[in-house]
Amino acid sequence: MIKNKQKFTFLLLITLLSLFVSNISSSSAETEKDMCKAIFSDADIISDKFENPPHYKIYSIDKKTKKETLIGIAFFTTDLAPDIYGYGGKIKILVGVDSSNSIVGTKLIAHSETPSFTKNFPTFLEQFKGKNISEKFTLGEDIDGITGATISCSGVTNSIKESLIPIKTLLLNTAPENNKKKTTNKPFVMITIPIFIFLLGSASFFLKKTYLSKITMLLSLIFLGLLTNCMLSTSHFSGLLLLNIPSFEHNTITCILLLLTITSCIILGRVYCCNICPFAAIQEMIFNISKKAGIKPKNINKGLDYKFQKTKYVILFALLFCSILFKKSYIGAIEPYITFFSLMGSKAAWLLLSFVLFSSVFYFRFWCRFFCPTGAFLGLISKFNFLGFRLSKDSKDCSNVCPVRAIKYTDKNIAKINGSECILCQKCSTFCK
Ligand code: SF4
Ligand code: SF4
16 A cells, blocks of 8 residues: 555656656757857858857858948857856857957857756856856856855856866967966865765764764764855756766865765765755754753654655655756755755745745754755765664664654564664764664
């Protein structure tokens, strides 16, 4: 009966998500040449695409003399800077440069970002208009970002900046820039801080020091949640499955996070969910403060709890299926923490966030336990970790101390930890010694 219900939920989710995607991905037969006209409205002739660097030449024709005049060039950032990604994948932008070497317009053509992140992109892209191609194009200096969408804005700015390197050589007849300028901001910080956070998180596990775990949570909340808005999402995993591999140089923090998270899952288990994920800190804070304020936590029947845990796997597979089917990795980015930390989202996203935060008052890590597709993905990798928690055969009955019900009994009544659900909180090890 339950199995049938799960199958039904799975099919329903896939259908709903497919409908959602088919609505937002209206197919367009517009060619690149047609797109160029959106920027150069007075264009009469658009050349075929030139190579080295890939670009189009735009001409106007004098009505009286019939003379052709070159009025500018247009190019697509994905042709010139293909390894620069935003939050969810590549961002294709059309850029037009006029004969005085100034940007006359930019247009967002394709992307894999969360729609709420790109809502303000038209205003953001307006900043590039009128800038000479020799300017700096640096986020935070001559380009202002959008609060909460730092990684997407950085992807756009860096891809335009990087694309302009060969364009400058073409238009200004300057020598090719051999040494690519680094377009990433503070790469040292972006590498060292996530590594430090992960080391601290793992140390809390090995040394069995819960206070270290709390410090890690706080650091991570500040750095990954509030300062960089960089948290793992299902869209990152669907991007990997779609072979959208982000370049390390331009997506340093995302690459480091993915690498450390997947490696730690294989070795220890869900270290990321234990104390790195900023939304875990938010949920725990709400739960603990509510408890201290006298609000009694609610309990879900053990059997029902085990069944509800499976919901997140259904959501994960539905999202991965739709992402791969429609080749859009951002479909996976439904997590409420994206809305929470970016302060951007549709009405549905805000509604989901409010529901999750409200439920976190009564249930420990409500989103993590039942719905988080990212947690489900990490759970699948962690299932066979080789250094995570194990219970000895003479352990006391510690299944009731596990706040996420990761301990189950086998047919022979032996307690076993389910590596997919365990968030390495150490409560059982403290209880059983
Ligand atoms: S389950 Fe999801 S929200 Fe919870 S800690 Fe893991 S990634 Fe974060
Ligand atoms: S109490 Fe549960 S979640 Fe915490 S370490 Fe033990 S099995 Fe894992």
